[in-house]
Each structure stands twice: as C-alpha cells, then as structure tokens.
Amino acid sequence: MNRRHFVSLTTAAAAATNATASAQSAPRTRALMKLGCQSGPTSEKRLQFFARHSVRNICGYPEESKERGYATVDELNRMKDRAEKWGVSVDLVAPSFLASSHVDKTERPAIMLGQSPERDRDIEKIQNLIKNCAAAGIPAIKYNMSLLGVLRIGRTPGRGGTTYSTWRLKDAKPSTPLTRAGKVTADVYWERITYFLDRVIPAANEYKIRMACHPHDPGVPPITGYQGVDAVLGTPDGLKRFLSIRESPYHGLNFCQGTVSEMLHDPGKEIYDVIRYFGSRKKIFNVHFRNIRGHRDDFQEVYPDEGDVDFVKAMLVYKEVGYPYMMMPDHVPYHPDDPGGNQAFAFAYGYIRALIQAVDQLG
Numbered sequence: 001m002n003r004r005h006f007v008s009l010t011t012a013a014a015a016a017t018n019a020t021a022s023a024q025s026a027p028r029t030r031a032l033m034k035l036g037c038q039s040g041p042t043s044e045k046r047l048q049f050f051a052r053h054s055v056r057n058i059c060g061y062p063e064e065s066k067e068r069g070y071a072t073v074d075e076l077n078r079m080k081d082r083a084e085k086w087g088v089s090v091d092l093v094a095p096s097f098l099a100s101s102h103v104d105k106t107e108r109p110a111i112m113l114g115q116s117p118e119r120d121r122d123i124e125k126i127q128n129l130i131k132n133c134a135a136a137g138i139p140a141i142k143y144n145m146s147l148l149g150v151l152r153i154g155r156t157p158g159r160g161g162t163t164y165s166t167w168r169l170k171d172a173k174p175s176t177p178l179t180r181a182g183k184v185t186a187d188v189y190w191e192r193i194t195y196f197l198d199r200v201i202p203a204a205n206e207y208k209i210r211m212a213c214h215p216h217d218p219g220v221p222p223i224t225g226y227q228g229v230d231a232v233l234g235t236p237d238g239l240k241r242f243l244s245i246r247e248s249p250y251h252g253l254n255f256c257q258g259t260v261s262e263m264l265h266d267p268g269k270e271i272y273d274v275i276r277y278f279g280s281r282k283k284i285f286n287v288h289f290r291n292i293r294g295h296r297d298d299f300q301e302v303y304p305d306e307g308d309v310d311f312v313k314a315m316l317v318y319k320e321v322g323y324p325y326m327m328m329p330d331h332v333p334y335h336p337d338d339p340g341g342n343q344a345f346a347f348a349y350g351y352i353r354a355l356i357q358a359v360d361q362l363g
Contacts, residue, residue, distance in 0.1 A: 036326025
C-alpha cells in the first residue's frame with residue numbers, strides 16, 4: 001500500500017468515526033404517536049383486552065342517555081376511572097349521534113338535513129358535550145358529517161379464509177335513487193357544514209377541546225354524487241376547504257388514512273404528501289391507520305401489511321411532522337372463527353406498536 005492510499009484510507013476512517021460520534025451525540029427525534037383504539041364498549045372486559053395488548057390510549061364510549069344526546073361529567077368521569085384501573089387513558093370520545101351512519105337510518109338527522117329548530121337543539125347537545133369533556137379532562141371529540149354513511153358493495157375473499165370489505169362504484173346499486181335528504185348539491189352541503197362549524201368551533205375554542213371530523217367514506221363522483229348527494233368531504237381539496245371555514249387550533253381531522261387513501265388515484269404514491277400537508281399544519285387529531293388495496297372508486301380494506309400503502313413510510317411521515325396523538329386500527333378483515341374481530345385487532349395492535357417503536361429508533 002503506498003503512502004497516499006494509506007493517508008486517504010486513514011482520513012476516510014477518521015471522518016466516518018467523527019460522523020458516527022456526532023450522530024450518537026445528537027438528540028434523537030422521538031416518535032410521539034401512541035397506539036390507540038376506538039372499539040367499544042368501554043367495559044371492564046374490553047379494557048382488559050386493551051391492557052393485554054399494550055393499548056394505553058383509547059376513544060371511550062360512556063354509558064349515557066341516548067335521549068339526552070350527550071354524556072354528563074359524572075358519566076365521563078366514571079368511564080375514565082374504569083379505564084384508569086387498567087392503565088388506559090381516555091383521550092377521545094364520540095357523541096351518540098353524528099356517527100358514520102346513513103341519513104335514512106340515523107335517529108338524529110337534523111344537523112345533516114339542515115332542519116331548524118331541531119338542528120339547533122342537537123348542536124346545543126354537542127356544545128354541552130364539549131363543556132363536559134373539558135370538565136372531565138378529556139381533550140378531544142371525534143364526529144362525522146355524513147349523509148351516506150360507509151358505502152360498500154359487499155365482501156371479497158382475503159388471506160386465510162378472511163373476507164375484505166369492498167367498494168366498486170361501477171357495481172354499486174343504491175337501495176333508493178335519493179336519500180330522505182333529497183338532492184344535496186355541494187353548495188347545500190357546505191351551507192350545512194358551515195352552520196354547524198360556526199356554532200361548534202367557538203365552543204371548542206372556549207373550552208380547548210379538539211374537534212376531529214372524519215372524511216366521507218368513500219369519496220363519490222363530484223356533482224352527480226351518489227343517491228343525489230355530492231359528498232364534499234371526499235377529496236383532499238374538500239378537507240382543505242373544510243378546515244379553512246373556521247381557522248382554529250381546535251378544528252381538525254379524525255384522519256382516516258384508509259378513507260383518504262380511497263380518495264386517491266394512486267394511494268401508494270400520493271398518501272404521504274397528504275399526510276404531510278395536514279400533519280405539518282397540526283390538523284390531524286386522530287389517525288385511523290388502515291390500509292387498502294386499490295384506488296378511488298375500486299378498493300378492498302385489507303390487513304395493514306398487505307395493502308398498497310407502505311406503512312413504514314407512512315409512519316415515518318407522522319414522525320416527521322411531529323404527530324402526537326393516537327394511531328388506531330379502524331375496520332379489520334372478517335373471519336367466521338373471529339366474529340368479534342379480536343384476533344384481527346390484536347394483529348393490528350402489534351403491527352402498529354412495533355412500527356412506532358421502530359421509527360422511534362431511527363434518528
């Protein structure tokens with residue numbers, strides 16, 4: 001070995017050693033997200049299931065009067081106390097209405113139908129829930145602004161004898177041409193959403209409660225819509241407009257990654273920038289970490305490790321934007337040996353927890 005080559009190798013080795021030492025001394029960026037779940041009821045049995053699978057943060061469902069339409073402070077506190085016995089924190093709740101249900105089936109449709117004074121009474125119930133969550137120390141509420149519910153055509157075969165929830169727009173056959181809402185154009189839909197936000201987000205600001213809205217699942221064709229409904233929260237641009245209506249740190253998204261993937265023509269390439277857009281603006285308050293195979297208007301809901309979205313890459317983007325809240329399974333595949341979905345949920349919990357731990361170690 002000549003002297004010049006020896007000096008070159010020695011210099012390179014020293015540089016590598018210095019770089020390694022510098023990297024080791026630099027503070028590690030931590031992964032702030034938490035494994036969570038939203039499956040109910042929030043019973044002793046379910047809480048034990050969470051604790052066994054290292055789920056320490058949940059969306060809770062208090063025992064409440066459906067007629068009243070919101071949980072009292074005592075009901076929220078009883079649920080929290082029950083969870084705390086198992087080391088579980090209630091980080092989120094859902095109201096007993098404004099769920100992902102079809103307007104023809106929901107018991108309290110007035111907000112989405114734009115019916116006053118009934119909608120004003122229901123909005124007051126949401127305001128009461130916000131106030132009560134603040135008193136009970138529960139920082140966030142998730143809700144839907146849905147007329148069509150979750151649209152699917154049935155199930156298709158999956159691995160190990162499971163079946164996957166499936167949507168193909170071209171094969172969809174609505175039960176009726178219109179819902180009881182009749183024809184709902186984009187302008188009408190935006191008016192109803194704005195009416196709600198103008199009255200609810202000020203209460204969220206006052207009590208510092210994050211309001212997390214779920215997108216429309218799935219997106220349907222604009223203008224023509226589905227069953228006469230132009231579902232405006234079924235595209236990333238629609239979600240951007242939704243957030244711009246009332247600018248507030250307490251107005252954001254229950255970011256269903258599966259649903260947002262369903263909006264995209266190439267989710268395996270596009271979803272990461274969508275996460276980055278909303279995450280960097282601190283508008284993601286909860287994540288449904290669900291994978292799909294397919295694309296807009298044609299997809300299946302699959303296990304997290306077999307879909308078109310690279311979940312390692314997605315988790316790294318949540319870490320990059322400093323997302324600090326829950327990552328939870330949403331819909332899971334079905335098998336007749338697992339009618340309650342506990343096996344599928346347990347698989348998803350372990351997968352998500354391992355991903356969080358892995359990305360936490362990466363720089």
